[in-house]
Amino acid sequence: MSKAFDVVVIGGGPGGYIAAIRAAQLGLHTACIDEWKNDKGGPAPGGTCTNVGCIPSKALLQSSEHFEQAGHHFADHGIGLKDLSIDVKKMLGRKDTVVKQNNDGILYLFKKNKVSFFHGRGAFAGQKDGVWEISVTGAASETLSARHVIVATGSNARALPGAAFDEERILSNDGALRIGAVPKTLGVIGAGVIGLEMGSVWRRLGADVTILEGLPTFLGAVDEQIAKEAHKAFVKQGLKIEMGVKIASVTSDAKSGVSIAYADAKGAEKTLQVERLIVSIGRVPNTIGLNAEAVGLKLDERGAIQVDGDCRTNLANVWAVGDVVRGPMLAHKAEEEGVAVAERIAGQHGHVNFNTIPWVIYTSPEISWVGETEQQLKARGAAYKAGTFPFMANGRARALGDTTGMVKFLADAVTDEILGVHIVGPFASELIAEAVVAMEFKASAEDIARICHAHPSLSEATKEAALAVDKRTLNF
Ligand code: FAD
Numbered sequence: 001m002s003k004a005f006d007v008v009v010i011g012g013g014p015g016g017y018i019a020a021i022r023a024a025q026l027g028l029h030t031a032c033i034d035e036w037k038n039d040k041g042g043p044a045p046g047g048t049c050t051n052v053g054c055i056p057s058k059a060l061l062q063s064s065e066h067f068e069q070a071g072h073h074f075a076d077h078g079i080g081l082k083d084l085s086i087d088v089k090k091m092l093g094r095k096d097t098v099v100k101q102n103n104d105g106i107l108y109l110f111k112k113n114k115v116s117f118f119h120g121r122g123a124f125a126g127q128k129d130g131v132w133e134i135s136v137t138g139a140a141s142e143t144l145s146a147r148h149v150i151v152a153t154g155s156n157a158r159a160l161p162g163a164a165f166d167e168e169r170i171l172s173n174d175g176a177l178r179i180g181a182v183p184k185t186l187g188v189i190g191a192g193v194i195g196l197e198m199g200s201v202w203r204r205l206g207a208d209v210t211i212l213e214g215l216p217t218f219l220g221a222v223d224e225q226i227a228k229e230a231h232k233a234f235v236k237q238g239l240k241i242e243m244g245v246k247i248a249s250v251t252s253d254a255k256s257g258v259s260i261a262y263a264d265a266k267g268a269e270k271t272l273q274v275e276r277l278i279v280s281i282g283r284v285p286n287t288i289g290l291n292a293e294a295v296g297l298k299l300d301e302r303g304a305i306q307v308d309g310d311c312r313t314n315l316a317n318v319w320a321v322g323d324v325v326r327g328p329m330l331a332h333k334a335e336e337e338g339v340a341v342a343e344r345i346a347g348q349h350g351h352v353n354f355n356t357i358p359w360v361i362y363t364s365p366e367i368s369w370v371g372e373t374e375q376q377l378k379a380r381g382a383a384y385k386a387g388t389f390p391f392m393a394n395g396r397a398r399a400l401g402d403t404t405g406m407v408k409f410l411a412d413a414v415t416d417e418i419l420g421v422h423i424v425g426p427f428a429s430e431l432i433a434e435a436v437v438a439m440e441f442k443a444s445a446e447d448i449a450r451i452c453h454a455h456p457s458l459s460e461a462t463k464e465a466a467l468a469v470d471k472r473t474l475n476f
């Protein structure tokens with residue numbers, strides 16, 4: 001029997017589950033379908049983010065950072081440790097517990113907000129009298145009907161041609177989060193966000209990590225000055241990063257591990273032999289099993305669902321959000337789109353400001369930014385002023401023992417409006433929020449420079465960088 005809903009959301013990642021909650025809050029009768037299974041076969045909503053992305057990677061980053069601190073920095077504080085060891089099984093178990101807490105939290109939120117949850121695969125089954133029919137195939141099979149459908153089916157890891165993921169030796173993000181023992185040697189292809197975060201985790205735990213990157217420039221999307229500072233720090237920590245390589249082949253066997261043949265930046269042929277290899281070369285939008293073609297849902301040349309600025313697809317009352325559409329593949333971008341679409345369905349005017357979406361790379365030092373980079377401003381011939389402030393001159397950073405990096409402000413040369421803020425250093429992930437608020441409210445650098453910031457705090461570096469735009473830092 002058909003169950004009739006105002007809104008059916010396909011996919012329960014951050015785009016989908018948040019869209020469903022917002023739609024329900026707005027009084028729409030809402031269902032969310034998600035097929036992710038936990039190790040017992042039960043539902044595990046939260047998508048890539050919760051199960052094999054943001055949450056477990058941050059759990060392992062935290063554990064491995066504690067290990068790094070204990071091994072290399074506790075002594076600076078006069079704390080002595082004997083026989084430091086890492087129990088990888090326990091560390092992975094803790095990570096799994098954190099993931100489960102998040103899965104359970106989403107199921108609780110569905111109940112609280114009266115969202116009907118269906119565990120299984122959702123697919124377009126057709127349309128009758130302007131109402132969509134969505135089949136759910138799971139433990140039980142049923143058909144739902146919906147006035148509006150929100151597709152939030154996410155993305156999957158891109159494999160290197162000829163090197164399929166086996167999750168034993170050739171690992172996607174999924175396998176990279178489940179390595180059962182610290183490998184002696186670990187290769188990573190792609191010095192992007194996952195490569196740097198996961199490479200850092202296993203390097204901190206003792207692996208000899210080599211990252212092979214195809215492009216000649218390190219973190220090309222990041223402000224050049226910030227990327228250079230981060231690169232310096234990573235190399236000092238022991239991450240080996242080779243830029244401008246061309247991968248020729250990847251072979252693997254149980255005895256000798258993984259062998260990667262490649263040409264280096266100068267064209268010399270080389271081989272890297274490692275126990276395990278993480279391939280992190282980007283992600284592809286996921287529309288598998290959605291029956292998109294049968295109903296004429298248009299995809300673009302990258303396989304993403306084609307949408308307009310408001311996340312409308314080419315089909316009436318079918319919307320799409322998150323990794324499965326254009327734009328940055330970030331959980332908070334997916335969430336914002338989910339909220340905006342739910343509000344549009346309810347007749348409101350939801351809006352996502354793509355100019356103020358923050359980025360964070362959770363390495364140590366952390367990297368974060370919002371707005372334009374200096375190279376982007378130069379490329380568009382913008383008249384701008386820049387101000388930087390090093391954490392070396394910040395009292396709290398010194399007390400923390402973490403003085404790597406800086407805060408950098410870019411502001412319009414005439415109006416002083418903030419055009420971009422770039423941070424590399426301690427708690428950059430938290431510090432960036434102030435810059436996002438400032439840019440959302442079209443603040444000037446002077447606005448931040450005149451706001452009282454607590455002392456001693458890392459946020460004083462933000463204030464000082466804003467002062468630096470006008471060449472009047474107080475502590476440097
Ligand atoms: P997803 O989270 O991929 O969710 C899609 C869901 O839909 C999945 O549960 C899937 O099973 C389900 N699904 C798919 N098809 C169907 C179907 N036909 N029927 C039913 N269910 C279906 N982003 C950040 O902002 N911060 C981070 O720190 C961060 N760290 C990351 C670390 C890693 C290792 C990875 C891989 C990604 C990370 N990301 C991070 C990116 C983030 O995970 C994604 O941008 C985010 O999950 C996208 O959300 P989504 O809802 O669009 O899709």
Ligand code: NAI
Nearest residue numbers: 190191192193194195213214215280281282283329360361
């Ligand atoms: P990415 O796009 O960040 O990095 C991929 C890297 O691989 C790029 O530097 C690219 O030049 C390189 N590359 C591509 N093909 C290659 C090849 N054949 N040989 C060598 N190098 C090659 O993608 P990544 O790291 O896989 O992450 C996917 C996405 O997941 C990110 O773009 C981001 O949107 C999201 N993510 C976000 C995180 C965060 O917000 N902290 C953390 C992890 C992932």
